[in-house]
Amino acid sequence: MNATTFRRVALTALIFGLGTSLVRADDLPADMPNMLSLGGNLHTKHTAVEVAHDTMSHSANGPLRADGHAPIGVMGDHLHKAGEWMLSYRFMAMSMSDNLNGTDNISNEQIVTTVANRFGSPTYLRVVPRDMTMKMHMAGAMYAPTDWLTLMAMGGYASKSMSHTTYQGTSGTTVLGDFDVHTSGLTDTRLSGLVRLYGGGGHKLHLNLGMSLPTGSYKESAQILAPNNTKPYLRAPYAMQLGSGTFDAMPGITYSGRADDISWGAQASAYLPLGKNDGGYSLGRSVQLTVWGAYQWQPWISTSLRLTGQAANQIDGIDSAIAVPNQTADPDNYGGDRLDLSIGVNLMGQSAGLRGHRLAAEVTVPMHQDLNGPQLSREIAFTLGYQKAF
Ligand SMILES: [Cu+2]
Numbered sequence: 001m002n003a004t005t006f007r008r009v010a011l012t013a014l015i016f017g018l019g020t021s022l023v024r025a026d027d028l029p030a031d032m033p034n035m036l037s038l039g040g041n042l043h044t045k046h047t048a049v050e051v052a053h054d055t056m057s058h059s060a061n062g063p064l065r066a067d068g069h070a071p072i073g074v075m076g077d078h079l080h081k082a083g084e085w086m087l088s089y090r091f092m093a094m095s096m097s098d099n100l101n102g103t104d105n106i107s108n109e110q111i112v113t114t115v116a117n118r119f120g121s122p123t124y125l126r127v128v129p130r131d132m133t134m135k136m137h138m139a140g141a142m143y144a145p146t147d148w149l150t151l152m153a154m155g156g157y158a159s160k161s162m163s164h165t166t167y168q169g170t171s172g173t174t175v176l177g178d179f180d181v182h183t184s185g186l187t188d189t190r191l192s193g194l195v196r197l198y199g200g201g202g203h204k205l206h207l208n209l210g211m212s213l214p215t216g217s218y219k220e221s222a223q224i225l226a227p228n229n230t231k232p233y234l235r236a237p238y239a240m241q242l243g244s245g246t247f248d249a250m251p252g253i254t255y256s257g258r259a260d261d262i263s264w265g266a267q268a269s270a271y272l273p274l275g276k277n278d279g280g281y282s283l284g285r286s287v288q289l290t291v292w293g294a295y296q297w298q299p300w301i302s303t304s305l306r307l308t309g310q311a312a313n314q315i316d317g318i319d320s321a322i323a324v325p326n327q328t329a330d331p332d333n334y335g336g337d338r339l340d341l342s343i344g345v346n347l348m349g350q351s352a353g354l355r356g357h358r359l360a361a362e363v364t365v366p367m368h369q370d371l372n373g374p375q376l377s378r379e380i381a382f383t384l385g386y387q388k389a390f
Helices: 003-026 032-039 042-052 108-114
Strands: 085-102 127-146 149-167 175-186 189-200 203-213 221-223 233-235 247-259 262-274 286-298 301-312 336-348 357-389
Touching (some): 127 357, 189 247, 286 336
Antiparallel strands (some): 085 127, 085 357, 127 149, 149 175, 189 203, 203 247, 221 233, 247 262, 262 286, 286 301, 301 336, 336 357
16 A cells, blocks of 8 residues: 555545535525425524434424435444434445556556466466456444444345456467356445544544454355366456455544535545455455535435545455466455545435435446556446435
8 A cells, every 4th residue: 555645545535525515515596595495494403403313303393304324335424313223225336347557558468468477377367357347235234222322234245247358378369268257145244333422513523443244255166268278167366256254344433514504524444354364365454535525405305426535455465276367366456546436316205104214326436546457447336225214
């Protein structure tokens, strides 16, 4: 991880996030308060909501705030009131294509004629990933035993597909053929404690004490097309595995603020594997800073902009069962620095049947990727979420 780059990315994210909030505040039409008051007693609700409760108004008929939660891609952004439960479901999809080495594009032909195969023979890589898609279903539950502590559990099911081109023999650029690899199954399970540090006057701060449990498989196998035209069944490369195989600490700190119909927040977090799995490696450590601003047009709808900077290490160690002339089999071709922009919408049901039901979506596009490569670059990611508190 490059600390200087990360500081630069983090600072940029902060400036963009603040800039967004300010611009949106200036853009408000003068008659906006009148438009918004359609939804209820808008100007008296803030203090009640902030002091008593993070997500829902206590008043039986008052408006519920769409922007009471962060954009849906942010995990562990809010606490609940003592005794309250929340259930959530998220669907996430991501696509990757085009290989990058650092920030530069690198073609298939360049990869198979210039990038060394760390396993020695053949000399250069002979299998090139073309694109990848990942889909994930995530179910979550939150419960607050007291006002200052909320417990959270999240589990998931992922399916991954990667398409490849195999080049014939030990050198040259003659294509032998294409093949796809698919894996699917349970992901790792995340348990968190969210501990309130401060709350009041429109500002909130809490700690995220998270732990990831190794419930996802890291020994998935797949059939490949080898450069010698055989089709062996081998352990799939790291990128196609479903879990880390390690217990991972996920500490973080989250700030959120609100003034009238503008809300904003920031979350800094880290992913720190505790030891190595019995395959002999751990996924790379990473740090992340995400900053968002949201505007609530009506109590039932808010829209958001979010910037996320991340710096991730390479994989630490190596699984001796993963050894093919493919970039994804090399632990060094993982991690890098990235900056992503997300646009989101939060919807909050207000009337009888829909009251308290939340629906939110967020689309994420990369703004900058500096990858330990060659590595497939991210294209677009999409998150759709549903949440309901009881
Ligand atoms: Cu919740």
